[in-house]
Amino acid sequence: MVAQVIAALDGAGSVLDCTLGGGGHSQALLEAGASVVAIDRDADAIAEATARLHSYVESGRFRPVLGDFTRIDEIPTLRNVAFAGVLADLGVSSAQIDRNERGFSFRPGVALDMRMSGEIGDTAADILNTASMEELAAIFHDFGDEPRARKLAREVVRRRSTREFVTADDFVGAIRGTFGASAGAPEFARLFQAVRIAVNDELPGLERALPQLRDMLEPGGCMVIIAYHSGEDRIVKHAMRAWSTACTCPPRQPICNCGGIALGAMIWRKSIQADADEVAHNPRARSARLRAWRKAA
Ligand SMILES: C[S@@+](CC[C@H](N)C(=O)[O-])C[C@H]1O[C@@H](n2cnc3c(N)ncnc32)[C@H](O)[C@@H]1O
The missing domain is CATH 1.10.150.170 (Putative methyltransferase TM0872, insert domain)
Known part of the structure; x- marks a missing residue:
């Protein structure tokens, strides 16, 4: 869903890509002119994308970081840094599934491993x-x-x-x-x-990470999350809806007295799905749900 990601992050000068993987999204963002810091907890992903996108590393516009975005506070170089865009394309990469030694697949003889890190x-x-x-x-x-x-x-x-x-x-x-x-x-x-x-502690990790990632956005910045699992998408939807709601009064209270101000707004009310062409090209995209949220300026 590269086109949708680029559309949502249009004009973002600096982007935190939380899930570098094969580097497809990072590359498209770099080509669109953004500076990108990209995290992955998989050392192979970091090494391969660093090699493939080395010209951007050398020009100082691309910084791959080995780490876990659900523990972003443990990455010292990202403390007190703000971004115009934050992207997370959740789950597992094709490279991880394709390599039997990583143990993600149900192919015969594959050792049951599945650790992304x-x-x-x-x-x-x-x-x-x-x-x-x-x-x-x-x-x-x-x-x-x-x-x-x-x-x-x-x-x-x-x-x-x-x-x-x-x-x-x-x-x-x-x-x-x-x-x-x-x-x-x-x-x-x-x-x-x-x-x-x-x-990989994926769902609790995502729930913990979302408010931290939101706080790393500059005013007016945009967060884009692509989820492949219904539980994951539910966490993203609830978080973005809560941040877009001004009133924090209890639901049964007839008159609002909290004076709350929404932290931002959803860019699209519903999730965006991959089109038929993309699904034909990449069957995994069938379950993808993209949601985007903009922080108040
Ligand atoms: C779906 S792939 C990303 C594909 C990428 N957007 C691209 O264009 O090639 C997900 C990647 O996120 C990484 N990942 C998943 N959870 C992570 C986490 N909590 N912290 C850092 N990386 C994570 C995985 O190791 C995997 O490489």
Whole structure:
């Protein structure tokens, strides 16, 4: 959704790209004339985009930063820095999915890893082998929209009591063991995504980060977020709506007396979706929801 991102961030002289990935959005912003600071928690993404966009690094307009945007306060060089635009294109990159050694895919033999930041934290296998049945059911239900989450959680716990989960085949086996042999790619994609969201603490992290990112915007600056998961999009929608609401009185109070002033306004009332051409070119864009918000000047 490069065109929509560029349209929303039109004229922004400085942009914080929170999710560098393959660098497609950063490159388009650089080509549009912006200076870009781009974060990724994946060292491979930083190295590859730095090499590909080296001419912009050398000219001082592009600064890749290894870090986690949900812990932006832990990146000293970004303290007290303001931007005209903030962009986050959430989730996982094609490079991460395509590389079997990163462990995001449900292809046979792939080790259950899924850590975006490489070596830090619990792997997918750690979570499947150690989380309680209740925790697993919550992961499958809350992050995978799975109505039979408890049944799958029970199956995982039953299977791991005799043999621990190591590869994608072990989790695929548990999904098939729960839902039958007809379970296929759509179920695997949804439930592997649920585990990935848990491994990378994606939803709580996003909720924590949004107000910090909003506060890094200059007056009149614009925030653009692209979400691929309904829970993620809900967090973005609620945050942007709350920031756009002037009145903070309790909902049942008949007369407003808070004197509240909205922090800004949504640029589009509803989320923007990728058009048919883009979906044909990149099927992953089908689930993308872009929302944009402008801070009051
Ligand atoms: C969908 S890709 C971004 C693609 C990018 N916009 C492009 O044009 O190529 C998401 C990227 O964000 C990174 N990422 C996800 N969550 C992150 C976080 N909390 N902090 C930093 N990077 C994160 C992932 O490692 C991945 O490389």
